[in-house]
Amino acid sequence: MATRLIPPPTATVRGVRRSFGGTPVLDDLHLDLVPGELVALLGRSGSGKSTLLRLLAGLDRPDAGQVTVPGTVSVAFQEPRLFPWRRVGRNVELALREGTRTERRDRARSALAEVGLTEKASVWPVTLSGGQAQRASLARALVREPELLLLDEPFSALDALTRIEMHALVLDVWARHRPAVLLVTHDVDEALTLADRVIVLDQGRIALDIAVRSARPRDLHSPDLVEHRERLLAQLGVELPGRVTA
Structure with a gap:
């Protein structure tokens, strides 16, 4: 029986720490991004999303730990x-x-x-x-x-209809070229619409890592995506109407 070869990660983050003014932003962070994977990164303001993206892009260096990205990297920013x-x-x-x-x-x-x-x-x-x-x-x-495409909230300033068009475009070019993609976003629905995997950063570490296996195009009202949405919002500290908390 032939052995299935598993390609090496497009990017690896091992034990990364990064602080600013003595305040830790990333704290012993571990992450793999694999070829062809589209990952959405969520987190509250100050959780370390943009810091992680800058480290992967080679625009910053960690205080400790290692970031390895052997291939070509490209970045599209919010502006x-x-x-x-x-x-x-x-x-x-x-x-x-x-x-x-x-x-x-x-x-x-x-x-x-x-x-x-x-x-x-x-x-x-x-x-x-x-x-x-x-x-x-x-x-x-x-x-x-690029083998790794980094998208730093590129749709946040666009109107709703243009955002939908850009979502379709990103999925189209991703399906054609199959780079690993890391999308930084504040929008849970955007993450669930686009990503194979949604990660939530909290206090510099990965607090939640969800695989999204629904076929595209996705219906955000389907039971599995509704469940994912509730988990993500709860992790982000968003209280849903009608939810009873202890």
Whole structure:
């Protein structure tokens, strides 16, 4: 009988501690992100979500412990962070460090086409809507074909309909490329809509880790997702109407 090979994690976090001004934000944190997994990270403000993302992105270092990400990493932030003095296509090209000018331009245009912005390559960022700017930011993250894609609350400033469109887009490009994805969010419903796994950080540690096995597209009113939602909200300290607490 053939032995099934298990691929190594895309990212590992082992015993990580990080403090600011003497206050611990991450405390002996352990986490694996596996190839092709879409993980949502929840937590109250100050729980360490953005700190963990910065460590995985290589933008910060832990005080103790080890963060290992052997492959390519890309980040899309809450703000699109497009340079206003460069056209949209050139903004996407900036993520590329290799190839000729023509090769970089072609890859940038391909990434923009993937997020539905083919016709916007030559325009200035100021002319984009909020949703289009986030699509451009996502294209810039995807153009490097990362093994790990980090999304730091990228939809929080968008209106409800644009958020739904962006959810569908993220699932589409994730299914096509299959990177490991870590999505930082405050929105429990967003996490349950998108993720294979939802993690809650509390006081610098993982307080809850739920596998979401429902087929996509998901009905948030289905019994299993309602149960997940109640557990997540309870862990986040949100008291549901009608719930009797001891």
